[in-house]
Amino acid sequence: MSRLPRPQQDSRLPGPSLPSSAFTFTMNPAGIKRKFVQEEGPHPPRKKLASIPETATIKQPLQDARPGPNLRRPAAPPALTRPHAPVLSTTRRTTRATSAPPTRAPPVRPTTATRRPVPGRVASGSSTKVEDQRFKSLQDQMSSIEAARAADAARLAADMESERAKVAELQENHLVLSRELAASKTQEINQRRELGIASEELDQLRKRHANEIMDLEMDMKRKERENRELQEELRMCKSDLERDRETIATLKATISHQSTAQITFTTQITALQAQVTALQTALDVSSNQKTSTELDLELAHKRIVELEHETRQAETVRRKLHNMVQELKGNIRVFCRVRPLIPSDMSSSENTRAEIVYPDTLDHKEIVLSSASENAMGQERKDEWQFAFDRVFEPHSSQAEVFEDISQLAQSCTDGYNVCVFAYGQTGSGKSFTMEGGPTEATAGMIPRAVEQVFAVTEELQNKGWEYKMEGQMLEIYNETINDLLGKAEFDKKKHEIKHDKSGRTTVTDVDVVPLTSANQVRSLLSIAQSRRTVASTLMNERSSRSHSVFTLRIMGENRLTGETCEGSLNLVDLAGSERLEKSGAGNDKDRLKETQSINKSLSALGDVIAALGERGEGKGDKHIPYRNSKLTYLLQNSLSGNSKTLMVLNLSPLASHLNESLCSLRFATKVNNTTIGTAKKQNRLMNSSS
Incomplete structure (x- = not known):
C-alpha cells in the first residue's frame, strides 16, 4: 500500500505576488501531486510569496493510492495562470495612485543620444528644461507601473487565498483517507492473524486426525493378532479337550482295575503294619546301641588327643635322641670321596691312575695310597699312606649314597641347630659336582638334596603343629671380598659387612x-649363582673355581601348640681349589698369583680355627679362636663354633700326577677329623622362657 507524497513548495515563490509559473493539482492513482506549469510570455518582476504554514502540510503519506468505496475524489482545481503586466503607456500622468507609497525615482543618467556638445555653454538653459520634462514623464510612467503592480498583487493575494482554502480541503480529505486506510490496514492485519490462527488449528486437526487414523490402524492390527492368538488357543483347547476325553476314558478303565487292587493293598497294609511294629522295636534297640557308640567315640577322641600330646612329646624326645646320636658320631666329621676317571683324564699319557685301596669293606672308613719309585742307587722304594675318616666313598659311589649321611644333618637344621657342610680339595677333584651336582635328578648335588630334605621334613612336622619359614642367600668370597651372587648390582661395587x-x-x-x-x-637360584661365579683358567683345570661360594639356608620354626620356637641355619660351602703355586702355574700371572695366595690364606685360617677349636674342646683353657683372620672363617663363625655341627667332605683326584696334592689334602682332613669342638647347642626357646 503506497503512501501519498507530500505536496512540494517552491522556495522561489515566498512572496504574495503570483510568479511567472503556476501550480496545478492533479489526482492520479498514485496520489495527489502538484504540477508546476510554465507559461510563456514576458516575466514581470517577481515578489516573494508568503510560505504555507506547517499545519497545512500532509504529515503522513497515504499507504494506498487506490480510492476506497466511500472515498470521494475532489475535482482538480483550475490551473493558475500567470498575469501579464499592463502595457506601459507613454502618456504622461500627473496623478499618483494612492495604493502604493510614492517612490523616489532613481536619477536618470543622460544617454549619449541626449547629450549635446556644449560649445562654450551657449544653450544651457534650453537643454535643462528638456531634461526636466523627460524626467517627469519617466516619473509618471513609474507611478503607473507601480499602480498596476499593486493591483496585480491584490488579485494574486485573492487567488492565493482560494488556493490555500483548496489545499486545506485537500489536506482534510487526505486525513480522512489516511484514517480509513489505517483502519483498513488494521482490519487486514486482524484478518491475516485470524487466517493464521485458523491455519494452525487446521494443521493441528489434520495431525490429530492422522494420529487417530494411525492409532485405529494399530488397534486393528492388534485386534487381528489377538484374534489369531485366540483362534490358535481355541484350537489347542480343542486338542486338549480331546486328550482329556481320552485320558478320562483311560482313567475309568484304570479305576476299575485299581478297585480290585485296593483289596489286595489293604491286605498288604495290614501285613506292613505288623512289620512297622517289629521295626520300631528294632529301632529302639539301635538307639541304645547308638548311645553306647557315641560314648565309645568320645572316649576314642580323648584318647586321640592324648596320643597327639604324647606324639609331640615323642618328637621332642626324638630330637634329643637324634642330637645325641649326632654328637656320638662327632660334632665335626670328615667324609672322603674319590671321584671317578673322566674322559678328559685319559687325553694325556701322563694321567695314570693312582694306587688307591679301600681295605675296610664293612664300614668304609679307611683309604690307603701307595706309590713306587726308584732311589738314586736304582733301588725300588715303595711308600704307603693310610688314613681313616668317618666315611670313605669310592669312585663308584652315587650322589644319593653321599647324601644319605648328610641328610641327618639336614634334620638337625630343622631341629634348631647350626649346620655347616663344606667341600675341600684341590682343583678338579669334584667339589662343585659334590655340592651342586648335575642337571638330572640322579646327579643332583648336596645343596639341592639338602633343601629337598628340609622341605620334606617341614611338611611332615606340620601335622605336629610346626610352621616353618625359610630364606636363602648365595655369597662368594673372592680375594677377601664378599660378592652377592643373587644380587643385581655389579661385583666389588658394594661393601658388604659381616655382623653377628x-x-x-x-x-x-x-x-x-x-x-x-x-x-x-x-635349583633356579643355583643356576643363576653358578653363572656369575668367578672362574679362571689354571694348569690344574680349564675352569677352576677361584673363589669360595657359601649357600646359606635359614630356617625359622614355631609350634603354636607347645609354644616352642627354633631357628637354625644350613651353610653349604664350596671351597676354592687348594694347590701349591708350582702345581697351579699361577706364579707367572700376577692376578692368578694373588688369587692363589688369597685362597691358601683363607684355607690356612680355616685350619687354624679348627685347630683352636680342638684345643678348646680338649680343655686346654679358653684359647682364642682366630675367626677374623679371613672373611671365610668370620662368616662361618657361628657354624664352626661349639654351637654347631660341621661336616667336611674331602674330594680327591684318582690320578697319580695329583698324588702329592691328594696327600696334603688327606693330612689336613685328618687334622680336622681329630678335632673335637664340643657339644652343639640347640637354638630354640619357649615363648615365655628360654630352654
Missing part, C-alpha cells in the same frame, strides 16, 4: 635374601 648378634645369628649387609617356597626355586 647376641642370639647367634649371622647377617651380611646389602645382600639379597630370597624367601624360599619350594625346592625347585633353589
Whole structure:
C-alpha cells in the first residue's frame, strides 16, 4: 500500500505576488501531486510569496493510492495562470495612485543620444528644461507601473487565498483517507492473524486426525493378532479337550482295575503294619546301641588327643635322641670321596691312575695310597699312606649314597641347630659336582638334596603343629671380598659387612635374601649363582673355581601348640681349589698369583680355627679362636663354633700326577677329623622362657 507524497513548495515563490509559473493539482492513482506549469510570455518582476504554514502540510503519506468505496475524489482545481503586466503607456500622468507609497525615482543618467556638445555653454538653459520634462514623464510612467503592480498583487493575494482554502480541503480529505486506510490496514492485519490462527488449528486437526487414523490402524492390527492368538488357543483347547476325553476314558478303565487292587493293598497294609511294629522295636534297640557308640567315640577322641600330646612329646624326645646320636658320631666329621676317571683324564699319557685301596669293606672308613719309585742307587722304594675318616666313598659311589649321611644333618637344621657342610680339595677333584651336582635328578648335588630334605621334613612336622619359614642367600668370597651372587648390582661395587648378634645369628649387609617356597626355586637360584661365579683358567683345570661360594639356608620354626620356637641355619660351602703355586702355574700371572695366595690364606685360617677349636674342646683353657683372620672363617663363625655341627667332605683326584696334592689334602682332613669342638647347642626357646 503506497503512501501519498507530500505536496512540494517552491522556495522561489515566498512572496504574495503570483510568479511567472503556476501550480496545478492533479489526482492520479498514485496520489495527489502538484504540477508546476510554465507559461510563456514576458516575466514581470517577481515578489516573494508568503510560505504555507506547517499545519497545512500532509504529515503522513497515504499507504494506498487506490480510492476506497466511500472515498470521494475532489475535482482538480483550475490551473493558475500567470498575469501579464499592463502595457506601459507613454502618456504622461500627473496623478499618483494612492495604493502604493510614492517612490523616489532613481536619477536618470543622460544617454549619449541626449547629450549635446556644449560649445562654450551657449544653450544651457534650453537643454535643462528638456531634461526636466523627460524626467517627469519617466516619473509618471513609474507611478503607473507601480499602480498596476499593486493591483496585480491584490488579485494574486485573492487567488492565493482560494488556493490555500483548496489545499486545506485537500489536506482534510487526505486525513480522512489516511484514517480509513489505517483502519483498513488494521482490519487486514486482524484478518491475516485470524487466517493464521485458523491455519494452525487446521494443521493441528489434520495431525490429530492422522494420529487417530494411525492409532485405529494399530488397534486393528492388534485386534487381528489377538484374534489369531485366540483362534490358535481355541484350537489347542480343542486338542486338549480331546486328550482329556481320552485320558478320562483311560482313567475309568484304570479305576476299575485299581478297585480290585485296593483289596489286595489293604491286605498288604495290614501285613506292613505288623512289620512297622517289629521295626520300631528294632529301632529302639539301635538307639541304645547308638548311645553306647557315641560314648565309645568320645572316649576314642580323648584318647586321640592324648596320643597327639604324647606324639609331640615323642618328637621332642626324638630330637634329643637324634642330637645325641649326632654328637656320638662327632660334632665335626670328615667324609672322603674319590671321584671317578673322566674322559678328559685319559687325553694325556701322563694321567695314570693312582694306587688307591679301600681295605675296610664293612664300614668304609679307611683309604690307603701307595706309590713306587726308584732311589738314586736304582733301588725300588715303595711308600704307603693310610688314613681313616668317618666315611670313605669310592669312585663308584652315587650322589644319593653321599647324601644319605648328610641328610641327618639336614634334620638337625630343622631341629634348631647350626649346620655347616663344606667341600675341600684341590682343583678338579669334584667339589662343585659334590655340592651342586648335575642337571638330572640322579646327579643332583648336596645343596639341592639338602633343601629337598628340609622341605620334606617341614611338611611332615606340620601335622605336629610346626610352621616353618625359610630364606636363602648365595655369597662368594673372592680375594677377601664378599660378592652377592643373587644380587643385581655389579661385583666389588658394594661393601658388604659381616655382623653377628647376641642370639647367634649371622647377617651380611646389602645382600639379597630370597624367601624360599619350594625346592625347585633353589635349583633356579643355583643356576643363576653358578653363572656369575668367578672362574679362571689354571694348569690344574680349564675352569677352576677361584673363589669360595657359601649357600646359606635359614630356617625359622614355631609350634603354636607347645609354644616352642627354633631357628637354625644350613651353610653349604664350596671351597676354592687348594694347590701349591708350582702345581697351579699361577706364579707367572700376577692376578692368578694373588688369587692363589688369597685362597691358601683363607684355607690356612680355616685350619687354624679348627685347630683352636680342638684345643678348646680338649680343655686346654679358653684359647682364642682366630675367626677374623679371613672373611671365610668370620662368616662361618657361628657354624664352626661349639654351637654347631660341621661336616667336611674331602674330594680327591684318582690320578697319580695329583698324588702329592691328594696327600696334603688327606693330612689336613685328618687334622680336622681329630678335632673335637664340643657339644652343639640347640637354638630354640619357649615363648615365655628360654630352654
